[in-house]
Amino acid sequence: MVRWGMVIDLDKCSGCQACGVACAAESNVAPGSPREAWKGRLIRWLQFLPQAEGTYPNVAAALQPMMCQQCDRPACTYVCPVSATYPNPQGIVAQIYWRCIGCRYCINACPYTTKWFNWWEPQWAGNTAKATNPDVELRQKGISEKCLFCSHRLQRAKERARAERRPLASHEYVPACVEACPTGAIVFGDLEDPQSEVSKLARSPRAFRVLEELGTKPKVIYLKST
Amino acid sequence: MGRITKVIAGWALGLSALASCEDKEQPIAFPHAKHVALKMECVSCHTGARDQTHAGIPWIHSCTPCHRLDRPFPKTPPELLEYINAVKEIPWLQVHRAPRHVYFSHRRHVAVAGIDCAECHGDVQSMDRPFSRPMFPAGQAGMDRCIDCHRKERVTTDCLACHR
Numbered sequence: 001m002v003r004w005g006m007v008i009d010l011d012k013c014s015g016c017q018a019c020g021v022a023c024a025a026e027s028n029v030a031p032g033s034p035r036e037a038w039k040g041r042l043i044r045w046l047q048f049l050p051q052a053e054g055t056y057p058n059v060a061a062a063l064q065p066m067m068c069q070q071c072d073r074p075a076c077t078y079v080c081p082v083s084a085t086y087p088n089p090q091g092i093v094a095q096i097y098w099r100c101i102g103c104r105y106c107i108n109a110c111p112y113t114t115k116w117f118n119w120w121e122p123q124w125a126g127n128t129a130k131a132t133n134p135d136v137e138l139r140q141k142g143i144s145e146k147c148l149f150c151s152h153r154l155q156r157a158k159e160r161a162r163a164e165r166r167p168l169a170s171h172e173y174v175p176a177c178v179e180a181c182p183t184g185a186i187v188f189g190d191l192e193d194p195q196s197e198v199s200k201l202a203r204s205p206r207a208f209r210v211l212e213e214l215g216t217k218p219k220v221i222y223l224k225s226t
Numbered sequence: 227m228g229r230i231t232k233v234i235a236g237w238a239l240g241l242s243a244l245a246s247c248e249d250k251e252q253p254i255a256f257p258h259a260k261h262v263a264l265k266m267e268c269v270s271c272h273t274g275a276r277d278q279t280h281a282g283i284p285w286i287h288s289c290t291p292c293h294r295l296d297r298p299f300p301k302t303p304p305e306l307l308e309y310i311n312a313v314k315e316i317p318w319l320q321v322h323r324a325p326r327h328v329y330f331s332h333r334r335h336v337a338v339a340g341i342d343c344a345e346c347h348g349d350v351q352s353m354d355r356p357f358s359r360p361m362f363p364a365g366q367a368g369m370d371r372c373i374d375c376h377r378k379e380r381v382t383t384d385c386l387a388c389h390r
Contacts, residue, residue, distance in 0.1 A: 086385075094386040098327055137327040137390055152390040155329050162338045163277070 002170075003091040004149055005191035005219035006178070007201040008065055011226060012185035015063035020046045022180030023067070026150060028132040028139075030122035043116040045147040046177060053225060062225060065186075067177070068093060068114045068147035069210060069218035076106035076115060076146075085144075091191075091219055092149050102142040111211050112218075115146045149188075150175035170196060191219060249358040250319045254305055262351040264300075268343050275343070279331040283318050286310065321357040322347075329390050339379070 023029070023046040032042040048063040074093045077085050084099035085106055095115075107115045121141040124132070132138060135152040139145050154173045161168040170189045178188045189198035201207065206223040261271075268275055271288045275281035286309055293302040293310060302310070309316050324330040335341045344350065348361045359365065376383050 088384050088386045092386060094384075094389075096385045096389050098389070099385075134326070135329070135390060148386070148390075151386050152329065155331075155387070155390065159331055159334050159338065163333055 001089060001192065002190045003192045003219070004154075004173075005070070005091070005189070005198055005202065005221065006149075006175075007187045007198050007207070007221045007223060009185045009187070009201070009223040010062065010064060011206075011223065012183045013063070013065065013181075014183055014185075015048070015061075016182065017048060017063070018180045018182060019065055019177035019186065020044060020048065022176040023147070026133055026136070026176035027147070028136045030124060033123055036120070039119075041117075041119050043118070043122075043145070045114075045116070045145070047114070064222070065177070066112065066114060066210070067220065068149075069112050069216070069220045070147075070149060072217035072219060073215060075109040075111060075214075075216055079105040079109045081105070090154075092151050092154075093146075094151070095144065095146050095148060097137055097139055097143050097145065100143040102144065104144060107144055111214055111216065115144050117144045118142060250321060252319055252356040252358060253317050254303075254309075254356070256356040258350045258353040258356065260354070268350070275332050276336045277333050279329075279333060281332050283320065284316075286313065286315050318356075322360055327389055329388050339381075 024031075024044065027045055029043055029045055036042050046065055046067045049066050051062045051064050053060045053062050070091065070093050072087070072091065074085070074087055077087055077093065080086070081103060082099055082101055084097075084101070085093060085095045088094050102117070104117050107113075107117050118139055118141050122139060124138075129138060135156070153175065157172040158168055161172065170193070174188055178186045187198050187201055189196040191199050191202060193199060201223065202221045204223060206226065207221050208224055209218045209221055212218075271282075271284040273282040273284075289306060290310060292300055293306060295302070295307075306316075308314075335346075336343070346361065346367070360367075362368065362371070372388070373383060375381075
């Protein structure tokens with residue numbers, strides 16, 4: 001069985017934030033208003049953690065891209081009373097918007113704070129709602145949302161492979177952030193396949209997971225900058 | 227006050243549900259039965275029904291190869307002739323519509339799984355009029371119908387396989 005995972009090389013990451021833009025455009029994340037920003041309630045599936053590297057006076061700033069960590073033992077799924085969020089057999093932590101009742105337990109349970117609640121109806125200026133990605137649902141007020149590893153791309157890729165009666169090649173399914181990264185810092189693929197680039201990188205001595213001690217077993221793996 | 231608002235909202239919802247089942251008057255009384263009797267396949271007009279996500283709604287040039295003035299057969303009804311002469315598209319009304327949060331792909335069901343169109347669209351070959359209302363009771367296919375078939379055929383029932 002496939003287990004989709006991601007490796008982000010913080011050495012290669014230049015902090016350009018192109019992945020964040022690609023993510024918002026692909027997943028129909030509304031731009032948000034100054035009021036939301038002021039209240040700290042802007043929704044961004046892919047955020048950037050500012051990091052300081054080195055010791056004074058030789059300090060360099062870096063940004064660490066943080067999206068849903070797609071844990072193998074996701075804290076959010078244990079608390080969901082309606083199974084709107086659950087880990088699917090391929091390791092993607094699903095969020096089914098129309099099942100969500102908006103209790104926000106999952107948002108509080110997530111130690112990475114990468115789940116978002118729609119406190120207001122998402123605002124789309126003018127006709128821009130019509131120009132959104134038709135493959136992704138537009139969310140509504142009162143539900144939570146998060147990165148799904150662009151699972152709508154997997155749906156299409158799987159179907160194409162099945163129609164052509166061949167197995168799915170892992171390069172056919174690539175999330176938007178991976179595609180947008182100009183330095184190739186983000187690598188995506190099957191963690192179960194020992195030959196895949198992503199699982200080779202995941203075994204690197206530089207590899208670490210965020211808040212590893214919690215035992216959530218994230219499938220987004222970072223490579224320390226040296 | 228809150229209760230009254232809820233009652234009104236419920237009533238409005240009920241009305242809109244009814245409205246979705248209301249008959250839609252199609253611009254031309256297209257007889258499916260006659261066309262199927264001539265051994266025409268569904269995909270020859272509904273292009274993409276086999277190999278794409280959406281099944282197409284025919285355009286005027288789906289009619290013109292057969293409905294020609296210089297041919298006595300097939301007969302061209304005057305209302306169709308108007309559209310052909312003006313080279314104007316027939317404003318067909320879409321009846322079946324999958325909601326945005328569902329990834330329903332025709333290719334997945336027709337080309338991959340090999341399901342016959344009639345399984346979902348009913349006995350189209352004996353219809354002498356176009357669809358004026360959805361095939362399904364209450365106007366919607368409903369997830370129960372999907373899940374029943376997926377369980378029966380032992381296809382995935384993982385939410386992420388269809389929802390998005």
